[in-house]
Amino acid sequence: MKWFIYCYALFICIPQLNAQTNCNVSLTSNCKPTGAGSQYIITGETAINFTFQSFGDFITGSNLFGVNILKLVIEENATPPDDCRWRLNTHMDNNAAAPTKWEQVYAYGLSSAGLPELDILEMRFRNQCNTSLTGSNYVSLGTTASNLDIVESIGLSNNSGTCSGLNVNRPGSYLTNYGEYSFAIDYKLKPTLNIQPGIYRLNVRFCVTEGN
Amino acid sequence: MKNTPLKKAILALGAIVASNVAFAQLQEEKNVTITMDLQPILQLKMEGPDQLDFTFDEINEYYAGIVKYGATVLKVSSTVSFDLWAAGLSQGQEGARLWDNPVEYATPSAAAIDEIPLTALELRQFPANPSIAAGCATTVANSSDYSAPFQPVTNPGTSVMSAGNNAIYCPLPGSPYDAPLSTAVAATSEKYIAGGSTTGADCAVLGGSYLIGGQNANTSSYRYVLDYRILPNLPVTFPSHLAANAVNTTAPYVTAADGATTLAADGSIYANPGVYTMYVKYILAQDQ
Numbered sequence: 001m002k003w004f005i006y007c008y009a010l011f012i013c014i015p016q017l018n019a020q021t022n023c024n025v026s027l028t029s030n031c032k033p034t035g036a037g038s039q040y041i042i043t044g045e046t047a048i049n050f051t052f053q054s055f056g057d058f059i060t061g062s063n064l065f066g067v068n069i070l071k072l073v074i075e076e077n078a079t080p081p082d083d084c085r086w087r088l089n090t091h092m093d094n095n096a097a098a099p100t101k102w103e104q105v106y107a108y109g110l111s112s113a114g115l116p117e118l119d120i121l122e123m124r125f126r127n128q129c130n131t132s133l134t135g136s137n138y139v140s141l142g143t144t145a146s147n148l149d150i151v152e153s154i155g156l157s158n159n160s161g162t163c164s165g166l167n168v169n170r171p172g173s174y175l176t177n178y179g180e181y182s183f184a185i186d187y188k189l190k191p192t193l194n195i196q197p198g199i200y201r202l203n204v205r206f207c208v209t210e211g212n
Numbered sequence: 213m214k215n216t217p218l219k220k221a222i223l224a225l226g227a228i229v230a231s232n233v234a235f236a237q238l239q240e241e242k243n244v245t246i247t248m249d250l251q252p253i254l255q256l257k258m259e260g261p262d263q264l265d266f267t268f269d270e271i272n273e274y275y276a277g278i279v280k281y282g283a284t285v286l287k288v289s290s291t292v293s294f295d296l297w298a299a300g301l302s303q304g305q306e307g308a309r310l311w312d313n314p315v316e317y318a319t320p321s322a323a324a325i326d327e328i329p330l331t332a333l334e335l336r337q338f339p340a341n342p343s344i345a346a347g348c349a350t351t352v353a354n355s356s357d358y359s360a361p362f363q364p365v366t367n368p369g370t371s372v373m374s375a376g377n378n379a380i381y382c383p384l385p386g387s388p389y390d391a392p393l394s395t396a397v398a399a400t401s402e403k404y405i406a407g408g409s410t411t412g413a414d415c416a417v418l419g420g421s422y423l424i425g426g427q428n429a430n431t432s433s434y435r436y437v438l439d440y441r442i443l444p445n446l447p448v449t450f451p452s453h454l455a456a457n458a459v460n461t462t463a464p465y466v467t468a469a470d471g472a473t474t475l476a477a478d479g480s481i482y483a484n485p486g487v488y489t490m491y492v493k494y495i496l497a498q499d500q
Contacts, residue, residue, distance in 0.1 A: 026237040033236045042242040051249040055289040055421060058253065068244055086238060108252055110500040111292055112411055121246065189248060193291050193419035197252035197498075203245050210238040 023207030024087060024147065030077055031084035031171065031210045037075035040208050044068040050189045061190025066126075068185040070206060073173040085153035085169045086210050088183070092118055092144045093203040099143045102200035113196040118142055121202060124186040125150050128179030129163035138188055150183060153211045252292050256496040259285040266442045277443030279362065284438040286405070286494060289421035293499040295407030296417075296436070297392050298358075300330040300380035302490040309382045316486040324484035332450035333490065334378035336362055336439040339431055343407050346414035348394075355401045356394045356408060362441050365451060376452050378441070380492065388493060405436055407499060416499030447482035 032038045044067050052058055076084035097103040101115040122138035130136065132150050141148050153169050160172035160180045174181035266278045288296065305312040306327050313326040320326060341357035355377055363376035381402050383390040392402030394409045408415040421427075422434040429435060445451050 023239065023241050026239045029237045031238040033238050034240045036236060038238055040240045040242065042244075046243065047245045047247070049247045049249065051251070052291075053249075053251045053253070055253045055255055055291060055423075058291045059421075059424070070242065074238070084238075102248065105247075108250075109498055111252075111498060112500070113292060116248070116250070185244075187246070189246075191248070191250055191291075194293060195250060195291075197250050197292060200248040200250065201245065202248070203243055205241050205243050207241045208238065 023091075023205070024089065024209045024211060026210040028083070028210055030080060031086055032075040032077055034208075037073075039071070039073035041071040042068055042206070043071070048187065052191055058191055058193060061188060064187045066184040067187055070183045070185065071174040072181045072208065073175065074171045074181070076171040084171050084210065085157055086151065086208060087149070087153040087169065088151040088206065088208050089147045089149045090123070090141075090204060090206050091147045092121075092141050093205055094118070094144055095201070095203075099145050102202050104196070104198050105201050106199040108197035111196045113194050116191060116195045116200055118144065118202070120189060120191055121204075122188040122190075123204070124188070125183045126186065127181075127183050129165075129168070129177075131166055131168045131180050132183060133167055135166075138186070147207075150206075153209075250291075252498055253290060254292070254294060254496050254498060255289040256296075256494060257287040257289075258494060259287070264440060266440075268442075268444055271446070274444045274446045274448065275365065277362075277441050277445075280440040282437050283440050284494075286436045286438065287422045288406075288417075288434040288496060289423060290417075290419045290434075290496070290498075292419050293416040294419070294496055295391065295415075295499050296405045296494070296496050297403065297407075298335060298380055298405060298438075299388055299493045299495060300333055300382040300490060301385060301388050301493055302330060304385040308385055311488040311490045313484075313486055313488050316484055318485060320484045323481050325481060326484045326486060326488075328450060328483050328488055330382045330490050331379035332442060332452070333380045333492070334358075334362060334376065334441040334443070334452055335380055336360070336378055336441070337405055338437045339433075341404055341406050341408075342417055342433040343404070343415055348408040348412060348415035355403075357403050357405060358438075362439075362443075363452065365443065365445055373451050379452060389495060389497075391495075391497065405438075405494075406433060411499055444483070449482055 034040050048064065048067060050062050074084065074086050094101065094103040100118050102118060104115055119140040119142045122140045124136065124138045125132040125134055126136065133152065134150060139148060151167055151169050156167060157170060158165055158168045159170045160168045160177045163179050168180040172181050260283050264280055264283055268274055268278065286296065288294065302310060302312045309330050311328040311330060316326060335358040337358040340359035344356055358378050360377040362378055363374040365373040381392045391409065392404055394404060395401045406417045417433045420434055422432055427434060443450065443452050
């Protein structure tokens, strides 16, 4: 009996240890995981370079439209029925630099000017049915300590198929309802003047989890 | 069935299967790495002729000098804090910090020399260096820029004139990009058009541009109008030129004709007629 208890306790712990510290932890398992029915796909470049080499670049900023597309297929477990809700959010990782700044990879010169703020990177999440909680606006994150919800799940349950509302978070597929299960991502980056010249890096993480 | 190792193993395997089924969850992430390359942009636009000729062929021009008003307009666009200064330079044919002398109109006598200091060229800027008003700790008003008016010769016969503050800054020819040293000592501070020595508070102009809206031409920190003056006087001793100062410790004189005192004493040494050339390098640099 001891063996059984030890082993069971061990395998209870393993999923918790593997949970991403920055993505929300899934609290339930009513949706099928990816690889077992659900799918989570990203298309487009996952390494994006913005180069600012003229004064005009700094003033106007740079926009990249539809660089990435997130596509989802969410399937529900048979039991319990009608209880699968998913959540899509994003956050920034700057490799442990100051929470509101970009990670500086290389500095040009010896300027004592400040480092770029995290919130100069703006993103927009578009789909045909406008289901993103951020609507059609560009949004930004001011700190690595925050998450930004694109679709949330807690306490809400919105079915797909009507293409008429925000926050569709129930099972469905981009193959049948593309306008509700795909998100095109636009990036806008406008550096301000008087930032320390250099090369900076930021990791943008898009998390799909479940939580009721 | 006894509690054998085989039974334990079966139970454990069962636990593994049960755990995975119970805890398989929808949880996945995708990552996009964004790299931003912010290159320092320092753009200096110079309007006006890139060659200025001062031809002295009338007596009044020798006494009054020739002024080229607004001959150069400098416009700055910078993404970083910057300093802007002028450096008077020559090839050094006649020596460091002396005008080059490609042509002499007569065989020089003992009294006529071909060594004219570069500081004989005067500049006047508008508007003034904004770092002075801003309170840069290392600068002092009226000595760290070229905003003072050109001074007249008050006694042409002896080359006596009010002390001016417009002689151009002259680094050594081997180090043309050495920045001026602005100090809190009025008599020795070298001149910037904008900014000052060190990275102290207000000792640079913040990044910006003359292009951005709201810039008033009278007060903009990103647009400077420059006048030039050369005042030979008679005898030709260029009385407004500067002697050595803090950094220009080897700044040359017109030998034995440096200033009113010497001239008043003998008045026998002067610049030989001829063609003299020098150049001005305007340098826009990141404050660092």
